[in-house]
Amino acid sequence: MMKYSIKTLFASLLLLFLSIGALGTMYLPLEDGKNSFEIMENTFNSLRKGITPPFDELNVANRANLGKSFSANLTFSNRRMTEAATRILLRNKLMVTPKGRTLKIQGDLGYTLKYLMDDVHQLYLNGNKKIENKYGMSSTQSMFVVDRILKKLAISMKSKRMTAQEKLINKIRFEELVPAYNLRSAPPIHINSGFTYLSIGTFALLMLTLLWDLANLLFFRTVTDISFLKKMSGAAKIENKAAFIKKQKARKKKAEALAKKAATATADVKKGKEGPAKEKAKKNKPPTTATPKNPEAKSANKKTAGTTTESKPAKAIEKPVSPKKAQSKASQKPSEKVIPPAGNKKTAGKSAPSKPKQATPKVAKPAKPAAVDKPPAPKKGKVKD
């Protein structure tokens, strides 16, 4: 059993501060001004990005559209958007005829979609430079315009009842462009590296948790330990003092009782056997000591000296009983002797009820309930001894 003291409290506090410190260091800037939490969150964002958009699957689905010419009218919400869309569509080899905010486009549907998917793939791989060079505007701006183009194109395909193409365009938009655009701040991560990062992060968190757990374990065990609490609050001192006073009082009482007993005993002896007693007293009496006549004075004298012959019976009571004698006395009371300590299950179960019955069934009967009710009594006595 561990003993909890002020040392364990300090150790637990030290561990608590250590773990809080370790947690605090996670808020310190580590790389590019980003703290550990942000780096880990970025890793999780990359892992989120790992829900890989279906590039290959959609490329295969687009093969049927390669070489198919199409025309569509795309109307945009404002002039600037129209101009940006014109630039993007022209760069993807389509013939564009602007008419106000409406663009009439003509060209190969398959290749148009392929080029747009390549751009999305570049965005997914965080190849922003390439996109910027291609369109002369930032990757987010161009990809946002691509999103609008695809939306208008899908509507146009729907109006022409080209459902397969409409579905494909919607898929490109929602399953490729949206994830790539929304998760653009997270760099792509390979699944193996993702697993490694995750394992390292988990291990670090596990260590931090262990430290925190140990600190809490020590702290709460110490703080709720009764002996520690009593020691710290001073209750233990008060209890010890009270116990000491109680002991002293008990000793006094005992001594008084013994003195009374001794006095009555000597009085009886005097009354019963005055003649021989006097002779004996005369023989044994040392010449210097003078025995007081009244019994109270005798007992007082006995307390201080305790060597006179009259005090013999009292001595016999005061003497600590030898173990052998105690055993023989105890054997007269089977109820007290037979019951083993509560901890010993085997003997407690077997010997306690049977022995008194077999040994002294008649004598032991009245003592039996008391013995059964007090199984831990001998153990307590032992501990006190």
Place this chain on the structure above:
Amino acid sequence: MNYLSDRRLLFFLIVIAAILIPAAGICADTIIPPQYIGNTNNPYILPDGPGPGFLLSAAIGLVAGMLSATIGAGGGLIVVPALMSAGISGIYAVGSEIFRLFLFSAIEAVRMGLNKRINYKMALIMTGGTAAGGFAGFSLSSSIFLADPAGADVFISAMIIFWLIIYSFIIIPDFKEASHKYALELLRKENAEKEKEAAIQTGSSQNAEEAPPQKGNADTPQTGKTSAKDSALISFPDEEPWEIARTIRTMKLPPYINFPTTVKDKVLGADEELADTNPDDMEEAAKIADLSEAQPYARIPVLPALLLATVGGFFMALTGSAGIVLSFTVLTKGFGCVAAIVAGTDLVRLALSSGALTMGAFGLNGFINIYCITGLIAGTMTGIHLGGKAIRYIEPYRLKGLVSLVVISVIINRLLALPGQLKKAGADISYGLSTTLDQSALYIMIIGMVIFCGWLFYALVRDIIRDTKPILDEETK
């Protein structure tokens, strides 16, 4: 009519181009791209960095830890709804909760292992089932999330409500039974005291001998501390097995696995006699006697346990709640298994399966939030130790009542949060109504959590203060 010369035309075109090209550039620059494209309800919107933040997550973790200390393990039944109420998407809340479960149960399982409370074979079998169910649940949950994130929240809330209603069918009758027992005990004590008083009045002398032990029994701190043995993490008292436990343990459904049991045949006392039986019954009895010699209840069939673990794993991936209450109750009462070993085995199962789900599903797909996890785990570890110490001083029936209160508050929270989530998913519900219900849901959950934690905390502080006072008897006072 004078036509423009070629030179002039060229000059004119150059000027126009010079004006137009920068203008186009400016136009492009003035297009302000949004942060996110697509629907507002799309799965690729990154969760708000810190989410509910470290401190709020730690507070939620503290409640979960206290709940874990009270009911044995878990706490997921409160973490996921609380995180969802704090604004985290359902699947991220479940992922974070499973990560928390992994860290917490790994440490607790090691502790259980040191105390030799684990049946490793059974733990491995159940881990297989839980992991299989968990991966199935994850694939369902993630596909719903990718199709419609708001719909996924509705689905997760509905699953939590369903799962917690099953819980409440276990916890609330348990609380009723415990409080009934406690009331009976109180009544018995009162009667005994009345009898004692009556005896004193009639001048009976036997009271003098009976008085000291009764004093000891009436000593409230003593009884409070003995009830500590009933607490979940300190020790696991064996449950009275249901009748079906005998059937399950003797059913012919191989393969089997040995697991210590609480199922025992009734042994007739010396004064009891067997009733008259016909020969057929005697034969049956002889068969049972043969079986009892061969320890008929020593083993359990693997398949029902595996099925239970699989169902538990499936719901764990959907709701974040590990189903410890259910599996513990079914294994201890339904299968008649020894509670302490069930608890240890369950923790190993939980550690391994939640680890597999974190590393192979939720974590690997990024459905976790680091701020939430760190806060949750710090709160949980503190809550477990704080709760573990506090429950020593609370009557078990009160603990069960408090857990029931938390469960009911969570059920109400999710029910009231449903309209708001349905609105996000596209349902035509008025903004005022959904917001009011959302706020009510939040407050109801907070009230439930505060009562639960407040009670435990008060019990702990009260008893620490009591322990600091010296114990003096009347004489020494």
